[in-house]
Amino acid sequence: EIVMTQSPVTLSVSPGERATLSCRASQSVSSNLAWYQQTPGQAPRLLIYGASTRATGIPARFSGSGSGTEFTLTISSLQSEDFAIYYCQQYNNWPPFTFGPGTKVGIK
Amino acid sequence: QLQLQESGPGLVKPSETLYLTCNVSGGSISSSSYYWGWIRQPPGKGLEWIGSIYYSGSTYYNPSLKSRVTISVDTSKNQFSLKVSSVTAADTAVYHCARRVDDYGNYSFDYWGQGTLVTVSS
Numbered sequence: 001e002i003v004m005t006q007s008p009v010t011l012s013v014s015p016g017e018r019a020t021l022s023c024r025a026s027q028s029v030s031s032n033l034a035w036y037q038q039t040p041g042q043a044p045r046l047l048i049y050g051a052s053t054r055a056t057g058i059p060a061r062f063s064g065s066g067s068g069t070e071f072t073l074t075i076s077s078l079q080s081e082d083f084a085i086y087y088c089q090q091y092n093n094w095p096p097f098t099f100g101p102g103t104k105v106g107i108k
Numbered sequence: 109q110l111q112l113q114e115s116g117p118g119l120v121k122p123s124e125t126l127y128l129t130c131n132v133s134g135g136s137i138s139s140s141s142y143y144w145g146w147i148r149q150p151p152g153k154g155l156e157w158i159g160s161i162y163y164s165g166s167t168y169y170n171p172s173l174k175s176r177v178t179i180s181v182d183t184s185k186n187q188f189s190l191k192v193s194s195v196t197a198a199d200t201a202v203y204h205c206a207r208r209v210d211d212y213g214n215y216s217f218d219y220w221g222q223g224t225l226v227t228v229s230s
Contacts (some may be wrong), residue, residue, distance in 0.1 A: 043220035
């Protein structure tokens with residue numbers, strides 16, 4: 001099973017600032033990685049798939065990069081609605097599909 | 109707009125069986141490009157994939173849960189279901205149903221239900 005880790009656990013950012021989130025896989029997952037956003041009480045929302053392709057309707061301030069074992073999600077200018085928990089997920093080696101533990105982006 | 113809605117009991121006793129159903133609206137569960145699955149989230153914790161099913165009935169399960177989990181589909185009702193047997197407190201979680209894309213280079217979960225909390229307690 002591929003283990004996903006994320007850092008930092010918590011990130012405090014001021015509105016309008018850039019946020020950079022990291023995700024690491026225990027072995028190469030090529031570019032088979034997705035990012036999700038979850039706000040309290042809501043379902044996760046797909047942001048990025050294929051490590052760097054934005055899902056339908058996702059604003060351009062969200063961007064993904066990386067391949068192999070190291071990945072980054074960047075939010076270029078944080079809006080109030082972006083304060084949430086972000087999860088990465090690999091779909092290169094499955095079953096099982098595996099998720100990272102999440103990074104919580106909070107208001108500074 | 110595709111919508112997924114989970115339903116089922118919110119409280120299950122230890123050692124009993126958990127049953128949940130996901131109703132799909134705004135699209136057909138018989139589409140050839142998607143699998144349908146369950147993902148759970150224990151309170152305050154991360155996401156765990158349980159398993160997925162194709163409209164034909166083909167299934168994949170998380171090996172850690174495979175012995176206790178069954179996912180089935182009813183295309184006539186446009187819904188699919190989850191059964192988890194011999195539940196314990198560790199099965200307490202919000203259970204989400206979700207659609208998984210089945211396209212080369214993209215096996216992400218693109219639509220999710222809101223989730224339903226299932227508590228295992230006597």
